[in-house]
Amino acid sequence: MRIGTAISYAGGFAESVADIVELEKAGLDIVFVPEAYSFDAVSQLGYVAAKTERVQIASGIFQIYTRTPTLTAMTAAGLDFVSDGRFTLGIGASGPQVIEGFHGVKYDAPLGRTREIIDICRQVWRREKVVHSGTHYSIPLPPEQGTGLGKPLKLINHPVRERIPILLASIGPKNVALTAELAEGWEPIFFHPEKAADVWGASLAEGKAKRDPSLGELDTFVGTALAIGDDVEGMLDHLRGMLALYIGGMGARGKNFYNSLAQRYGYEAEAKLIQDLYLDGKKEEAAAAVPKELIRAISLIGPEGYVKERLAAFREAGATTLVVNPLLPGREARVAQVSKLRELID
Numbered sequence: 001m002r003i004g005t006a007i008s009y010a011g012g013f014a015e016s017v018a019d020i021v022e023l024e025k026a027g028l029d030i031v032f033v034p035e036a037y038s039f040d041a042v043s044q045l046g047y048v049a050a051k052t053e054r055v056q057i058a059s060g061i062f063q064i065y066t067r068t069p070t071l072t073a074m075t076a077a078g079l080d081f082v083s084d085g086r087f088t089l090g091i092g093a094s095g096p097q098v099i100e101g102f103h104g105v106k107y108d109a110p111l112g113r114t115r116e117i118i119d120i121c122r123q124v125w126r127r128e129k130v131v132h133s134g135t136h137y138s139i140p141l142p143p144e145q146g147t148g149l150g151k152p153l154k155l156i157n158h159p160v161r162e163r164i165p166i167l168l169a170s171i172g173p174k175n176v177a178l179t180a181e182l183a184e185g186w187e188p189i190f191f192h193p194e195k196a197a198d199v200w201g202a203s204l205a206e207g208k209a210k211r212d213p214s215l216g217e218l219d220t221f222v223g224t225a226l227a228i229g230d231d232v233e234g235m236l237d238h239l240r241g242m243l244a245l246y247i248g249g250m251g252a253r254g255k256n257f258y259n260s261l262a263q264r265y266g267y268e269a270e271a272k273l274i275q276d277l278y279l280d281g282k283k284e285e286a287a288a289a290v291p292k293e294l295i296r297a298i299s300l301i302g303p304e305g306y307v308k309e310r311l312a313a314f315r316e317a318g319a320t321t322l323v324v325n326p327l328l329p330g331r332e333a334r335v336a337q338v339s340k341l342r343e344l345i346d
Helices: 013-026 041-051 069-082 096-101 110-125 173-182 193-208 233-249 257-264 268-279 283-288 292-297 304-316 331-345
Strands: 002-006 030-033 056-059 087-092 166-169 185-187 219-228 300-302 321-326
Touching (some): 069 110, 087 110, 219 233
Parallel strands (some): 002 030, 030 056, 185 219, 219 300
């Protein structure tokens, strides 16, 4: 089981990278740089690549609507080049609030677009002349839609790898099935080991039945908060605000993927209450309404023995990479936590 972490969306970037340099020595395997509606992730990923030696770097995530498929492929190839083959392309649909609200682009057909983007990316990395005629993307652009001067081209440079790992962030049934069919990696959110099979098992099985064996086994990246110790119980409450934001505020009523996930976990009434409170501006009350049972289930917070038990549960549920958020303050403490986790895993 590998260990990863993610750099924060906002502020403290230089300090975070200094952390990554030390965490790399402690056994960190991969670092994610998010994008959302913050600074772009590409420039930051290049910086991380220059400051590290062994740790893998990943976009967490590039949104599928904000770059052309070919530019996504070019960017991935460039990051793989500057990192000497250490890049993983994480892509996902994000949501209408960000895509339409910040980028002014229509949020539509995430499944179809994702499938076509993957095909185009892999053509680019193989240095084939890119030809794609799909529902959502046509390369080259048909003459009747442009000047008529477009022609198939291939990437000028030779990529470090002709297959850069693709990771999809997905939680919906159809999107998870697509991930298991086409991607090297899967990044769910709020992964509950005891309920993961009930929520995602059928979708994963459906996708894996169509999977190309050359892709290998699906690498499952599970995000989880980390605090190992005998007096860390209070750290559970640190996650309430974030969970309330996602379950309550990431979308509208009837169009919130994370709220739907909480309901699929069995928290129907709680999810509705959190959303009602959050959308009514009662954010503290919404945070207080997040069930502690849910927080505990998706986290690695507690004494060593308990965390070791939870590691076994995550592994049994299919997690292969833990993307941890060390909660204890200070670089020394964060490094110590990752070192302890590495020891417990090994």
